Amino acid sequence: MSSPVPARAARRAAAWLVAVPPLVLSVPDPARSASESVTLEELAVTGAANGRNQSPATSGTPGFGVAAPPGSAPLVIEHPRGEVATAVGREGTIANRPATSIGTVLLDSPGVTLRQGNGGRDVVISIRGNNARATGVTRNMVVLEDGFSVTQPDGASRFDLVDPRAYSRIDVFRGPQSALFGNYATGGALAFRTRTGREIDGYEIGVDAGSFGYLSHYYSVGGASGPFELSLFASDVRANGYQDHSSYDTQTVNLLASYTPTPDNRFTLKVIHNQVTANIPARASLDQFRINPYQRGCAAAATAAPGCTTFNLLVNGAFGTRVPVTATEGDFRRNDLRTIIGGRWEHDIDAQTTWRVQVGFDERNYNQPFYNTSGRGSLPSYNVQTDLTRRGELFGLPAVGYAALAYNVVDITASVFNRAPYGGARLGALSGLQDALQSNLGGRARLELELAPQWTAVAGLSAEETGIVGRNRTFDTNAAGTTSTLARADRSFFNVAPELALIYRPDPDWALRGRVATGYSTPSFSSMFVTPAGLPGNNGDLKTQENLGFDLGADVIPFEGLKLSVTGFYEFFRNELVTQSPGAGLLNYTFNAPASEHRGIEVGANWMFAPGWQGVLAYTFDDQVYTDYVEQISAGSLTARFDRAGNRIPGVPTHQVLARVGYDVPAGPLAGLGGFAEVVAQDGYYVDNANFLKVPGFAILNLNVHYSALLPNGYAKRIDLYGEVRNVLDTAYVSSANPLANTLNTATGAQNGRAVLANTTGSIFAGPPRTFVAGMKLSF
Template identity: 25%
Template sequence: MRSIFSLLALGAVFPAVPVLAEPQPFLLDEIVLSGSLTPVPADGYARAYSVVTRAEIEARGLASVEDALRALPGLSVSTSGSSLTQIRIRGGEANHTLVLIDGIEASGGADSHVFSGFGTEDIERIEVLRGPQSVIYGSNASTGVVNIITRRAEPGRGHGGGIEVGNGAAGSAWVTQRGDRGGLALSLAARNDRGFDYSGDGGGKDGLDTRTATLTGDVAATETLRVGAILRRERLRYDYDAENPDWAATDADSYIVDAPLFGRRDGLRGALWAEHEAFDGRLTQRLQWQQSRDRASENDGPQRRGETQRLRYRASVGLDGRVSDARHLLNLLAERQRDTTSMAPDQRRQANAVALEYRARLDGLDVQAGLRHDDNRAFGDFTSWNIAASWQVPDMPLRLRGSAGTGLVNPSFTELFGGFGTIGNPDLRPEQNRSVDLGVDWQWAQGQVGLTWFRESLKDEIEFFATPSGDFSYRNQSGRSPRQGVELAARMDATEVLSLGASYTYLDAKNPDGSVEIRRPRHEAGLNATLALLEGRAQVSGDLRRVSGLWDTQFWGGFETRELPAYTVVNLAAAYDLTPNVRATARVVNLFDRSYSEVWGYASQGRTAYLGLQARW
């Protein structure tokens, strides 16, 4: 609580705007909120990124964040039961991707975020940054960042909500108000999904029951001072099946067996922020305090707790004018972070960091460069850097870009001190990533195509291994883990009523000994199409995803790493405007009822249909 009161006191001197989002939502389509210490104009951001908007989420019938991230260039999504969905970027591990919700870390205790039933009901947009982002965000942003931005207050008053039925039920409601001085937004959502049998044995369904509430607000205290807050609460109950007892499995069908197991997660995230403008807008200062708390347990057993607190101060100086439109901008960051967990109650992490970032917008040339120094009490100091540039070719709809940088991932508390049936290794070293990429973007009136080549190298990669005594622990691999690939994204308006999209990722990710990295497909392609009908009152959307070259370890027999069968999944979604304010929706997951696995032994969701209503006024 002392931290909260300290921020309130300091807020009278140093103020700011939401964590990564400006309070004016109409700017969202023109800037990349997450790509810098201050928002970056999209046409001047020189690094590889993707954005999934609210309009796309609704058109494609994307009910979860996991589904929204599938088939994005450079991303690999793997699900092993309702309790564990992991996101990997450019072949890195799941904990090499930092997940944020409105700029707040989505997991307390410096652990990787587990996606489980993360609905899209209150999401405004999702930004994905590919490549090292440690200069801006520190540890755990070694291969990229996923920033999930929730609904913000729009000018005037707005209300809305929705319901959906099909293999369970879901409901949501929201209300927003924005006036001349500030705004307030409240979103509530609940989903009781009956799920499906992850064991594939024809046993009981493994469902999810989620509840979320998000409250955001901001107010202009003076003409130059704006303050605000964000508060989000999440509650989740999930069912899961068991690994074959006594390691008696002999194949994929016998590895996971039906069992009435369940778990609970409870998360609380919040931030207080303030931003102040001085010298006619040439200087802005931002102070933000944020906290993430998580609690988890299985089968009413002991509860695990994790907490992360972060205090950030940022000063931005427009070297040749106002910060909002300066051609030369200098950002300074100072922050302190503290992580604790009940898994290691006597171990606390604290780190201090300073960073400097320079941005320039010249005639057709955009440049970003950053340097950060972390003073970490547990692992020593580390200096990360990045540099990026893009060039708009004169008289052509062609933009060339390139970037390079380094990233850092500190070992987790579990890796250091043990837990979940493993033995910790307190001698682990942080993982360090080095990256370079080159890209080209071609844009015309009806669409755009982006192509990126990347190469990354991970030093001291931490691996999970079996000790000679039969226990499981962690160790640093000797040498470097190389990763390289190609990312392609395309979107076009084929006609006035038909829009098309495509993505493709080629990834070659290996361990230092040359063996393939698991749960990272070599080839992943996506196609989607949206057709408007009845003068725009109706629309139909289809998604196709093809995955091949996916390897995983079989936890039976000789513990071999084998390739999973390739698979293709098709989803459909449709909507019809009953009135200007009420829309009927329908969607079908896995239209052709294909059986596939993203992780050995775990079954996939069969064909499932949903119907819903959405309202807004």
Template identity: 25%
Template sequence: MESHSPRRAARAPRSVRPTSILITLAAANIVGAVGGTALAQSNAVPLPGLVVETSKAKAKRAKQPAAQPKAAAPVATAQPPQPSPSGSGGPIVLDGRNSLTVPTTAEIQAELARVPGAVAVVPGSTYQQSTAAATLKEALEYVPGVFVQPKWGEDSRLSIRGSGLSRNFHLRGVQLFQDGIPRNTADGYGDFQEIDPSAYRYIEVYRGPSAMRYGANAIGGAINFVTPTGRDAAPFTASADIGSFGFHRLQSSVAGANGPFDMFVTASWQEQDGFRDHSWGESTRASGNVGIRLSENVETRFFFGVSDIMQRIPGSVTRTQALTDPKAAAGINVTNDWQRNIDAWRVANKTTVLLAPGTALEFGGFYNDRHLMHPIFQWLDYQYEDYGGFARIVDDRIVEGYRNRFIAGVQLHNGRIDNRQFANQPGAVKGALMSSSLDRSENLALYAENSFYFLPSVALVTGTQFLHATRDRADRFLSDGNQSGRTEFNLWSPKIGLLWDIDRTWQAYFNIARSAEVPSFGESSMAVSPPILFTDIKAQRATTYEIGTRGRRPDFTWDAALYRMEISNELMCISNPTAATGTCQVVNADQTVHQGIELGFGAVVMKGLAAPGPSPDKLWLNVAYTLNDFRFDDDAKFGNNILPGAPRHVVRTELLYKHPSGVFFGPNVEWVPQAYYVDSANTLKTAAYGIWGMKLGFDNGGPFSAYVEGRNLSDVAYIASVSITDVAAANSALFEPGTGRAVFAGVKYRW
């Protein structure tokens, strides 16, 4: 493997430096030390979760959960929302000692249980103590319907229900949020390097049209990463991880609450040489929030984050190269030193006001600044600025003896991209200016949803969303013609559904919903003839039919959904000027269908094997299975061909032994039993694969935890991710090799 150094391509002065992050964390620790005893005492008492007011008898029952082991190792699976016993009861009331602006895990479980669609909550505790938590895959791999595979560094290919399959770089089709604040740019582009999975209390996953609460401009759905607050985090934490291919990571956090104030700050540093040549990377990230309880019913919270990321790109290779020489990088990537470097910072505020029992108003604003320095086929120098605001009201009450829950909101997300592209000369040296434009995006989303319990345990859920979006480009490089233009979209997306609380632990739901996604500027291209202008590309529209069930019991959890999405104008690779290199330009397909089965469950296979009694040891089986059936629908060119880019079957499973002492161990398997196509013509496939690993660790809920993890222990050469095209050649460079045999270990200490 080639040697790496932290040299970055020539660039403008950075607005964010790694030292600023370290200074931030040091200052936070000093504050924590000064606060010392008061902060520790404020976190010593567990804070109560959500309280559901029904009758006195029901309230008493709600405080008596089924017996659980006192000490239990994490279970690496997503948790379906816990049905609440409030079907015919009164409004939900938040306890005043919790944060009003950031729900606890228990509170968000109860809130998402009111969604008649596929949603999941992934508590950070299910993966942060048992794996390196360096990529999104480690956090989301047990959420069915979510396909995420690392490409290099922290970059991944992420798709929910087949969204964004044609996007061979960055992200489209899923909207990312942190603490409810958008992380995507205003035109829909997304990235992963700024996401630090070790930093979050939990992750909310909304599959398909269930993401209405965020005004999502994406047919795949939304993912919200939620950080702890000073009211629910340990006063101090520190962790260290090491692993194969030069992986090192350090992370620390400080938190506390004193009177009306609370604070949480976390920072991490991560470096790795990478499995493949030319894949060295370094990331330094920090984020946090400060909350102020202005009164018993009013809280405001300020969020912030900074990132400094350097990453070299090994590039896609041919199928033969991926399976026979997986460590090798693409030649051009080495010669021209392809990289993706990001400096970013963000600030936001959110205020929550409890107007009355069962009625809450939240509102706020945000500003994101990102500088992308990206030497690839050209030297991309992009400056992103995004800003906006939001407001949301929830009213949950009894009306004429029937429970009714009404939600309405508005989201404004605007932004500008000052982009310049230069020739990329050997060694990542900027050459002559090749293109330049100023791109502006505006998005205004209005949404409303009402849940009416016409029976004590059955709700009729109706809703709608309106999206007004504009895209405006001012071309500043006119020697190749004027590509300036403007386009506007006005899109309604109604929905109707049923939610049935079968019992206190079991729900079923059904819904029909429309969703929409406006194209980003990245869908246009001047590299084909005739050129594809962004003004020529239509918004993609989907109608989704979905039925599912979910539940959580002490020894069994499940989350199952069956869906069909009928999509018009899906953004797909239709134009292919250079099949040998896999270059793909995106335009609108006619009609496509995405349908599938999503099944996730965790079950106790055996218990009391070596430690019988009220807190027995358990052998847990965790499974996430996804069936993807994505096809063209009587397309003029491709008929009913299978859409490329996603495996038909994906199985992830883990058998984990958990001892009440805190010891856990067991094997895990990732299996893709069928190769899948990488082109719309259905001529070139990947290869089926199965890989397995092992975990061994200790976590008894106390201050110390540790783990050792082996991945791909059979050292299988496999294809983890692909780019797609319309008609592939045998030598098309479309394949990203998976990582070979690797071992990671880590320790964490909580004060």
């Protein structure tokens, strides 16, 4: 097998790095630096950010997006000048409510859409509708934790390993972000920040319990001693699930440790380990959802209740006769394992210049025998990054310069088997075998320049070479034996992403910001070998997805107690990567839509309108349409082409909102007691390119009560109690809908209409019904 990145790619990236202007910045005037700041943060965020030249050690506030040792220089993502970013803090989202999945937390940020994933607490996250069509792996964004990448080099991110209890804040970067984060950041980025040892300062034990057998035990310990600091989080979570065949069991360990031997040398260790065993329920059709939303009474196909979904599995697992089975009879499940280990050395070359070297190892193993096929794979990946940050002056103006070089690679070995019915998760014949290397090599540079006390300009650029080298073997078994077909891939993609931003902040209470930025996402190797029929095969002509985005926004404090942020965006996509299902039990396939447009408005507000009272609003209007896409559909000997220009892109709700009103007793004997009411609403969206079928929208009500008190006498320092009723009105709603492929009527050659799509299984998961969860935490 040849190198995943050809020599020409390495030479091109090296030449680009040499061409980047050197970070020659003069030392700033200390008096001027102390009095002026170019920090811009969205006013609607929860939590604070540091000043321009402050470190976490001197400011007493953790850095934006990164947990780091005391004295660490801020990383570029800690102060995202000109970026559209929201920080979701612990209060109201993690600390005083049973946060069963990361989905209960991230809705506090405008622009974020959530879908129920495949089993357990797995969720699929999208930003500004990018990835909203996906129902398994999250793509089109970069995910970091404490500055370490948890997005693998093929662009895949999964959130099974994310337990919200471990985090103090989650930062959401919205819009094209490849100039800052590189490949796959067309939608944006997420930066998770774990609690440091100093934040925990002791240890905590907690337990949550609730409906449908939900039980979570978690433990945190943290502290600092001399040059050492450590925080460790561990949890065990299990539940029976609210659908038939949806129980799960998952364990997570999350470690952050640092060592600061000298003021100018800091070392950080990051370890994440997660294992999940989850039964996978059946995805229903819209018609089945309306009859039996939670797929109950579906233990056996022969005695199944109305509305149960069945899958036709080959009796011998290879060819011939098929038999219908339910999710329980097929024993559909996931057994996945993920381990991430990363290390970072940070060295201050001088008072204004910091050099970092960061390495990481990420091993993802999956075993997923669900629906008509069973996928097994091992994906070890490696990440290396070095960067240089300098704070000083350029042409006499305060400036921050940043340059980075990064390389990552994933070694993919994956197999696909047919499923065989009955007797557990039995495998049938081998149908596909993949082995490949996918890698990214590139550099990024960024300059933040204070043009005047009220004006700040930002310029960024990334250039990256992506290489995919590998092969896919497809096996066809029949009564005569087994034949195989070999398809090879040797693709190289070179992408460049510039970014410009301008911020005007004449007053601390308001700011205007404008931004134009670009993003790119290259195809993954796995998407190149699933055909439109949903079977292993050749789909190797996919192109890079690119977008150009314009943002215009304002952050204001119109009066004391109200923080308001409004952002308008307009993004132009080229060769958008679209994934959809060809039918029940088949593999999702990916194609390029030549051109599309995404435009909308994001509103975030935080209003403390009376003592103890607080209101939170996160609203998104997102209008997405194809502007150039002709879809070809075949059925037997019939082939037809349909112009989708002007049609709405499947999976994206136009309106969604989170609105919360709460009260916490500010003083007196009941101080620490509080509660809130929360509404989460979303309108309906189409699930097919022809816009024939639209799933209904929903609005659900959640109620919370919580209490926190210091314990002056005794071994424990503090007690936290909380309880929550979710979906109070017991609304049956669609939590996830897999986009469906349009089909042809074999008799007439016309497109099959809404009735056929509404009866197509393999699409819908219902959201949870009325659910009770309560818990407590003791801090020592």
